[in-house]
Amino acid sequence: MIEPMIVVYAILLAALxxxxxxxxxxxxxxxxxxxxxxxxxxxxxxxxxxSIDVGRSALLDAALVVALVTFLGTIAFAQYVERRxxxx
Numbered sequence: 001m002i003e004p005m006i007v008v009y010a011i012l013l014a015a016l017x018x019x020x021x022x023x024x025x026x027x028x029x030x031x032x033x034x035x036x037x038x039x040x041x042x043x044x045x046x047x048x049x050x051s052i053d054v055g056r057s058a059l060l061d062a063a064l065v066v067a068l069v070t071f072l073g074t075i076a077f078a079q080y081v082e083r084r085x086x087x088x
Contacts, residue, residue, distance in 0.1 A: 005053045012049065016042045033077050040070040 019042060023035035044063045051059035 005049065008049050009046075012042055012045050015045075030077075030081060033074070037070060037074050040066060044070075 016039065019035050019038040023032055023039065026032040026035055044067050047059055047063040047066070051057060051063070
């Protein structure tokens with residue numbers, strides 16, 4: 001029987017490949033930034049799944065930090081795009 005965590009890891013890995021393809025193919029800069037944001041969300045999912053798998057809740061703190069830094073980066077990029085649109 002297949003372990004449930006192996007299925008979770010496989011699904012997250014497939015999502016990571018799709019997001020990476022979007023990062024490479026993305027026609028515009030916002031598309032690529034959204035793909036990077038999605039990749040970091042998937043990485044947070046990997047950290048959370050691994051934390052559950054090994055039973056160490058300390059890893060969830062690392063996932064939270066990665067999520068918060070990603071959120072701040074996304075907000076900074078949104079402000080950059082908004083300012084650039086006003087100047088054009």
